[in-house]
Amino acid sequence: xxxxxxxxxxxxxxxxxxxxxxxxxxxxxxxxxxxxxxxxxxxxxxxxxxxxxxxxxxxxxxxxxxxxxxxxxxxxxxxxxxxxxxxxxxxxxxxxxxxxxxxxxxxxxxxxxxxxxxxxxxxxxxxxxxxxxxxxxxxxxxxxxxxxxxxxxxxxxxxxxxxxxxxxxxxxxxxxxxxxxxxxxxxxxxxxxxxxxxxxxxxxxxxxxxxxxxxxxxxxxxxxxxxxxxxxxxxxxxxxxxxxxxxxxxxxxxxxxxxxxxxxxxxxxxxxxxxxxxxxxxxxxxxxxxxxxxxxxxxxxxxxxxxxxxxxxxxxxxxxxxxxxxxxxxxxxxxxxxxxxxxxxxxxxxxxxxxxxxxxxxxxxxxxxxxxxxxxxxxxxxxxxxxxxxxxxxxxxxxxxx
Amino acid sequence: xxxxxxxxxxxxxxxxxxxxxxxxxxxxxxxxxxxxxxxxxxxxxxxxxxxxxxxxxxxxxxxxxxxxxxxxxx
Numbered sequence: 169x170x171x172x173x174x175x176x177x178x179x180x181x182x183x184x185x186x187x188x189x190x191x192x193x194x195x196x197x198x199x200x201x202x203x204x205x206x207x208x209x210x211x212x213x214x215x216x217x218x219x220x221x222x223x224x225x226x227x228x229x230x231x232x233x234x235x236x237x238x239x240x241x242x243x244x245x246x247x248x249x250x251x252x253x254x255x256x257x258x259x260x261x262x263x264x265x266x267x268x269x270x271x272x273x274x275x276x277x278x279x280x281x282x283x284x285x286x287x288x289x290x291x292x293x294x295x296x297x298x299x300x301x302x303x304x305x306x307x308x309x310x311x312x313x314x315x316x317x318x319x320x321x322x323x324x325x326x327x328x329x330x331x332x333x334x335x336x337x338x339x340x341x342x343x344x345x346x347x348x349x350x351x352x353x354x355x356x357x358x359x360x361x362x363x364x365x366x367x368x369x370x371x372x373x374x375x376x377x378x379x380x381x382x383x384x385x386x387x388x389x390x391x392x393x394x395x396x397x398x399x400x401x402x403x404x405x406x407x408x409x410x411x412x413x414x415x416x417x418x419x420x421x422x423x424x425x426x427x428x429x430x431x432x433x434x435x436x437x438x439x440x441x442x443x444x445x446x447x448x449x450x451x452x453x454x455x456x457x458x459x460x461x462x463x464x465x466x467x468x469x470x471x472x473x474x475x476x477x478x479x480x481x482x483x484x485x486x487x488x489x490x491x492x493x494x495x496x497x498x499x500x501x502x503x504x505x506x507x508x509x510x511x512x513x514x515x516x517x518x519x520x521x522x523x524x525x526x527x528x529x530x531x532x533x534x535x536x537x538x539x540x541x542x543x544x545x546x547x548x549x550x551x552x553x554x555x556x557x558x559x560x561x562x563x564x565x566x567x568x569x570x
Numbered sequence: 571x572x573x574x575x576x577x578x579x580x581x582x583x584x585x586x587x588x589x590x591x592x593x594x595x596x597x598x599x600x601x602x603x604x605x606x607x608x609x610x611x612x613x614x615x616x617x618x619x620x621x622x623x624x625x626x627x628x629x630x631x632x633x634x635x636x637x638x639x640x641x642x643x644x
Contacts, residue, residue: 225586225603229586229587230588231592231595261592261593261617263592264620264624267589267624268620268623268624271623271624271626272623275643277628512626514585514588515588515589516587516589516592518585520626522626523626
């Protein structure tokens with residue numbers, strides 16, 4: 169058994185600024201030699217960082233690790249403001265009370281019914297992009313409007329308002345790109361905007377997800393408080409598009425810079441579903457491990473004793489490169505027999521929109537590679553502008569030509 | 571006894587997220603990292619249908635054993 173938290177020197181975390189989609193090599197070293205290490209983030213208390221697949225899965229999935237216990241603690245984090253509470257600060261069964269209200273809208277079966285409409289939107293956007301002419305920014309013309317339109321239609325949020333709510337949504341994934349004052353202001357605006365849409369539904373019922381949530385709340389006030397209703401809806405709107413908006417250009421960037429893999433997909437588009445999951449494994453979307461789980465009792469994690477009350481961060485991107493689980497983990501391979509990656513997280517907080525994200529990414533990649541057989545970067549790779557000060561890695565622009 | 575529910579987990583589909591065991595600990599447990607119903611037939615309980623509704627990969631199926639009708643996920 170290890171020494172415990174008292175004597176180990178804490179490393180500064182994150183391990184330097186993110187470099188495009190490259191994972192810092194220190195993760196690999198830690199997986200081999202020090203799978204649970206002490207880290208100090210720019211803000212909040214010291215924490216453990218887990219880097220191996222089995223350990224990350226344990227802290228995310230084992231009920232002895234709690235998110236609810238983070239409430240009132242000075243959480244380890246990369247940004248000055250403490251995150252929003254809401255579902256991510258709850259444990260089952262309390263967490264289930266909220267999750268079940270929305271989970272039904274995101275089942276694989278429900279998501280499949282959205283596929284034809286998603287294909288239609290994708291094709292329309294590519295028509296527009298062709299009319300605009302080569303080169304074009306894929307982020308602006310395709311990767312942003314596609315998921316935003318889908319989540320708007322699903323929730324019942326007017327697409328015409330996108331400029332406003334997209335700006336405000338940045339508050340949810342910003343670390344330092346916005347000031348704490350701006351974050352408060354944007355969140356306030358986003359919540360007020362959602363409250364307005366909720367008020368409309370109390371006058372006139374709608375059959376969208378927002379309407380269903382308002383109905384659930386009004387039929388039984390114990391199920392959902394008004395504040396939870398607003399926060400949950402705002403969270404769905406923001407998380408429902410920021411992630412896919414960011415991940416889609418990341419995927420296209422990886423494919424354009426791995427032409428053999430792209431050629432493989434073009435030759436056999438039936439590989440696209442496997443490719444989407446492999447890209448979820450391969451692309452480290454987050455800039456740093458976040459949302460520490462707090463041990464509710466003394467627990468052995470690998471060879472290390474984590475004491476009750478201590479926070480542990482799970483490095484998803486590192487777990488996804490663990491060679492004990494994935495052969496040749498640093499290679500992009502669309503033929504893996506099983507791919508139990510943690511790209512959508514794990515445990516009670518496993519991404520509720522995972523099936524929607526998969527479907528959107530599959531549709532988007534298929535439409536894009538079918539439409540443009542000669543798609544390529546329109547600038548040198550070194551000139552691509554990467555976002556800064558966010559919870560996620562992503563491109564500000566992805567200029568392509570065809 | 572009539573009116574009971576049949577609970578099944580598709581272990582090939584299950585990713586062992588533990589969401590069901592956290593939501594309905596009296597009915598599900600993780601065995602070898604996969605969900606397993608503690609009993610196949612249970613008295614109706616909302617926590618069981620909640621678990622089926624919330625499973626991220628829809629690996630849980632709750633049915634009426636006499637008619638075979640699906641109770642959850644809906």
